[in-house]
Amino acid sequence: MTDEGTLADRLRAHFGHRDHLYGVLLAELADDWDAGGLARELFEGWEDAPARQFPQLRLLAGLFRIVLRGDAPHLEGYYPCLGGDLDAEDAWAAVRPVLAAHVVELHEALSEAPQTNEPARTAGLLVGLAEAVRSSGLRRVRLLEPGASAGLGLLVDGYRFVGDDWAAGPQDSPFVVEGCGLPGFRPERFEVVGRRGCDLAPVDATTAEGAAYLTSFVWPWHLDRHRRLAAALDVAGRLRPAVDAAGAASWVSEQLAAPTADDVLTVVWHSVTRLYWPAEETAATEAAIDAARSRMPLAHVAYEHPLPEGSGAPVGMPLVEVDGRVVAEGDHHGPPLRWPR
Ligand SMILES: C[S@@+](CC[C@H](N)C(=O)[O-])C[C@H]1O[C@@H](n2cnc3c(N)ncnc32)[C@H](O)[C@@H]1O
Numbered sequence: 381m382t383d384e385g386t387l388a389d390r391l392r393a394h395f396g397h398r399d400h401l402y403g404v405l406l407a408e409l410a411d412d413w414d415a416g417g418l419a420r421e422l423f424e425g426w427e428d429a430p431a432r433q434f435p436q437l438r439l440l441a442g443l444f445r446i447v448l449r450g451d452a453p454h455l456e457g458y459y460p461c462l463g464g465d466l467d468a469e470d471a472w473a474a475v476r477p478v479l480a481a482h483v484v485e486l487h488e489a490l491s492e493a494p495q496t497n498e499p500a501r502t503a504g505l506l507v508g509l510a511e512a513v514r515s516s517g518l519r520r521v522r523l524l525e526p527g528a529s530a531g532l533g534l535l536v537d538g539y540r541f542v543g544d545d546w547a548a549g550p551q552d553s554p555f556v557v558e559g560c561g562l563p564g565f566r567p568e569r570f571e572v573v574g575r576r577g578c579d580l581a582p583v584d585a586t587t588a589e590g591a592a593y594l595t596s597f598v599w600p601w602h603l604d605r606h607r608r609l610a611a612a613l614d615v616a617g618r619l620r621p622a623v624d625a626a627g628a629a630s631w632v633s634e635q636l637a638a639p640t641a642d643d644v645l646t647v648v649w650h651s652v653t654r655l656y657w658p659a660e661e662t663a664a665t666e667a668a669i670d671a672a673r674s675r676m677p678l679a680h681v682a683y684e685h686p687l688p689e690g691s692g693a694p695v696g697m698p699l700v701e702v703d704g705r706v707v708a709e710g711d712h713h714g715p716p717l718r719w720p721r
Pocket residue numbers: 495496497498499501526527528529533578579580581626627628629650651652653656657658661
């Protein structure tokens with residue numbers, strides 16, 4: 381029992397309705413847990429886990445992976461992103477035997493923190509990049525991204541963005557983000573001459589396993605996000621982003637140690653990762669960036685939630701910052717972008 385009640389209370393409260401597959405499954409798992417059923421085994425050891433670890437979402441992602449790899453084809457009909465249109469209210473009877481047949485795997489899935497890589501956030505980074513290109517006058521760009529997840533943000537030059545009165549990126553890209561907003565924004569021409577990222581838990585987007593892993597954390601009825609992720613994975617297969625296993629500060633410092641050509645703008649950018657960094661990681665990353673400014677043309681572009689002084693909790697929506705200056709604001713998953721108020 382935690383301050384938020386029993387595990388069953390938390391499962392029931394998570395969505396608080398049965399309007400979609402996960403709402404139904406969490407309500408059924410809660411009843412099952414109260415009745416001393418299979419849910420007790422599945423969540424063993426996680427009964428009092430802090431609410432923000434969301435073991436229930438980890439379990440549902442584990443189940444989704446079983447479906448994605450084709451081991452429960454009769455469940456596909458309950459997943460709208462797989463073309464399913466069956467009534468979620470009928471899902472529990474079909475899902476329960478699958479849970480029972482994969483208890484060990486699903487229990488292990490509880491140790492996997494949700495790992496998302498939202499490629500539409502690249503719209504915010506694009507706006508920061510345009511500003512950095514304009515003020516440096518350099519169009520050859522080396523991208524370095526700490527907290528990159530699978531590196532889908534590093535594929536900016538393979539994506540198409542459409543705003544209020546502007547568009548950027550290849551017209552034939554399979555990845556198109558509409559509704560980017562920002563009237564009057566002027567995209568800049570640029571060439572990516574290097575791209576590399578790091579993450580504490582990198583995912584290889586170029587393997588079927590990595591692709592399924594990322595897909596499993598996107599809720600099955602979020603069709604636009606699934607479409608975007610699939611298209612970004614397609615681009616990843618061509619541009620093959622490299623993501624090293626490392627923490628932000630040590631990796632940024634190592635990457636910035638080597639000199640670069642004078643006509644290359646190094647852009648250290650990151651999105652929706654800083655809120656997970658300890659304060660020392662943020663300070664050391666910024667120090668490494670600042671120390672490198674005298675050695676190379678460099679810009680620091682961030683698409684991050686503001687972190688108020690003295691508080692660990694992020695507030696509001698992510699802001700696009702270029703070298704600490706706010707140039708636009710956006711939404712958790714990217715567009716629409718707005719000029720700062
Ligand atoms: C919400 S995801 C965002 C991923 C990607 N930047 C995006 O916008 O889609 C946060 C990522 O930050 C990574 N992360 C958290 N702390 C980190 C650290 N100290 N150093 C490097 N990566 C970190 C996590 O592993 C996770 O992949």
